[in-house]
Amino acid sequence: MQTLQDRLQTCAPGSAELTRAIERVEAAFTRSDGWRFIKRCFERDVDRDAFVRRLLLSHLSTTPTGLEHVRHAVSEARLDAYATQLTRTLRPHIRAEIVNRWSQPDDTGLHVTQGKFIAVGVPGTDLRLSLMDGGFSFGGLNLTQTEATQLLLAHPEGTPPGTTLLDVMPDLTEDHPVANFRIVGAAIGADGSLLPGLDRDAVHAVAAAAHDALARVSGVLAEREPLARFFEWMGDDRRTAQSRQIxxxxxxxxxxPENGGADEIAREGPATLDDVRRFNDVRAGENRQRAAFHYARAAQPRQAAAQYLESARIFAAAGDRAMAAGNYANAAERLATCDPFSAMADVLADAINVYGNDFRAVSMIGSRCADVFAGRGLHISAAMVHELVFVRLGMLRRGAGADARAIAALEASHMAKAQAHFADVGLAASDMNVASLIRSAIDARLDRFDAQEGLRGDGYTILFEEHSDMISAEEFDRNAPTEWVLLRRGEATARHQIFELVTSATRARLMASGSRHPYLQQPLRASDFIEGTDALDMLTATVHKASPERFVHAREIA
Structure with a gap:
């Protein structure tokens, strides 16, 4: 072994001299006397030659020269598999000694290699095991919470006094996020907490970096679950949501067959394959719902809505109408915090349909969504919600029997609220023509278009220079049956959007001719225009003191 160590210091990777030194050590360990030395530490799971070769490859990969040498013959994925196999075959007393050394102030046997792998010395030998990623898996060391805490607080040999593995782990994330993810995961308790002695912020920094690096990798349930609990314990709603989604x-x-024997299923008694599939579906639905809740708390309402929708569909397929309806309703309410009525109407309609004959629930979700829109100053969207609910209640009343009077009262209330929202922006609810309503809204605000800054809304400005379509030169006439739409001047991703009013005829002509965007060097798209009730909302939006964020944190509908 000493000769091999010398060659690793003096020889180049792939050199014949280094290869011969490795072969001599391999032959010595394979012989009876050498094998007895190995057997004291390991319980082999393959034939002797193969086991010794794995062991030597792992040892070699803990040095820069050795790692470069073995990479010519063995892939990193194979080395990772060997790390899992070797740590799994450690004899119990050797494994216990490795772990116990981590609590010592010195001679911990813990190393961070130049390849940024974590390695441990095999007690009583000159051998080291490169743990790679696999060594920290459930199939490898399978660390307990106490053991993982000891590891995080252990002093890696060769680092300044007082340095812990936790201190150096941020430098390992870019190359080996899986190892960091698994170590931190093992250190997390059932409630997401850490044992005393660990700096929770330092652990969170390592966990967050590893999570972000592995965001596109599903991994396995047993490894994802602890980090989800930890992020929730830390109040990191965004990563909690992402974890629950994964x-x-x-x-x-x-x-x-993958989890037919899971404890949660087994407790319910003998399970059929259909039972297990339903269990998986329900767990998926529950985690989508939890993801949505945390996305909402992280002020990401669209992501929240997407997860609520997925959850609703899962529960609907599973026959749980109550859960499906609640999730559809939550999705609609989340969308109401960030989009206009047109973007959430179908979702709200789905919620209303799933609620069936529960007219009080239909009324409640409608009122809540309308209140969210009103809080954003979007009174047209609020009115449209009330009108949708009004129509649905009318359908329910016709076959309601004893409940007809109560439903009629709710109908009247929603219609009155719809009319009030139109009145709030100076429009008549009796005018059923959206184009006419848009002309009325423009006419009432012509003086504001005269100002240089135009008509300003939340995150956008509408220009109407000379009160005319600047492309066709058609002037605005309140009494002409012209349909006006909004044309976005800049990119849809711009933080502040600039729009101008043009006629629908201008839009049709530009789209039919395949024209390029008048202000951008790119083809004109249908999405560059906003029309109908969306345009009406933007023209009439009022500024309220209430922040839309207050609705993001509204209580969820059960």
Whole structure:
């Protein structure tokens, strides 16, 4: 071994001299006397020659020269598999000694290699094991919370006094996020907490970096779940949501045989394959719902709505109408915090349909969504919600029997509220023509278009220079049956949007001719225009003191 160590210091990777030194050590360990030395530490799971070769490859990969040498013959994925196999075959007393050394102030046997792998010395030998990623898996060391805490607080040999593994882990994330993810995951308790002695902010920084690096990798349920609990414990709603979304994806992808023996299923008694599939579906739905809740708390309402919708569809397919309806309703309310009525109307309609004959629930979700819109100053969207609910209640009343009077009262209330929202922006609810309403809104605000800054809304400005379509030169006439639409001047991703009013005839001509965008060097798209009730909302939006964020944190509908 000493000769090999010398060659690793003096020889180049791939050199014949280094190769011969490795072969001599391999032959010595394979012989009976050498093998007895190995057997004291390991319980082999393959034939002797193969086991010794794995062991030497792992040892070599803990040095820069050795790692470069073995990479010519073995892939990193194979080395990772060897790390799992070797740590799994450690004899219990050797494993215990490795772990116990981590609590010592010196001679911990813990190393961080130049390849940024974590390695441990095998007690009583000159051998080291490169743990790679696999060594920290459930199939490898399978650390307990206490052991993982010891590891995080252990002093890596060769680092300044007082340095812990936790201190150096940020430097390992870019190359080995899986190892960091697994170590931190093992250190997390059932409630997401850490044991005393660990700096929670430092652990969170490592966990967050590893999570971000692995955001596109599903992984396995047992490794994702602890980090989800930890992020929730830390109040990191965005990563909690992302973790729950990933966990839901894992559940949805699991086949029945994969977890037919899961404890939660086993407790319910003998389970059929259909039972297991339903279990997976329900768990996926629950985790989508939890993801949505945390996305909403992280002020990401569109992501929240998407997860609520997925959850609703899962529960609907599973026959749980109450859960499906609640999730559809939550999705609609989340969308109401960030989009106009047109973008959430179908979702709200789905919620209303799933509620069936529960007219009080239909009225409640309608009122809540309308209140959210009103809080954003979008009174047209609020009115449209009330009108949608009014129509649905009318359908329910016709076959309601004893409940007809109560439904009629709710109908009247929603219609009155719709009319009030139109009145709030100076429009008549009796005018059923949207183009006419848009002309009325423009006419009432012509003086504001005269100002240089135009008509300003929340995150946008509408220009109407000379009160005419600047492309066709058609002037605005309140009494002409012209339909006016909004043309976006800049990119849709711009923080502040600039629009101008043009006629629908101008839009039709530009789109039919395949014209380029008048202000951008790119083809004109239908999405560059906003029309109908969306345009009416933007023209009439009022500024309220209430921040839309207050609605993002509204209580969820059960």
């Amino acid at each position: 966990i839901a994806t894992i559940h949805s992808a699991m086949s029945a």
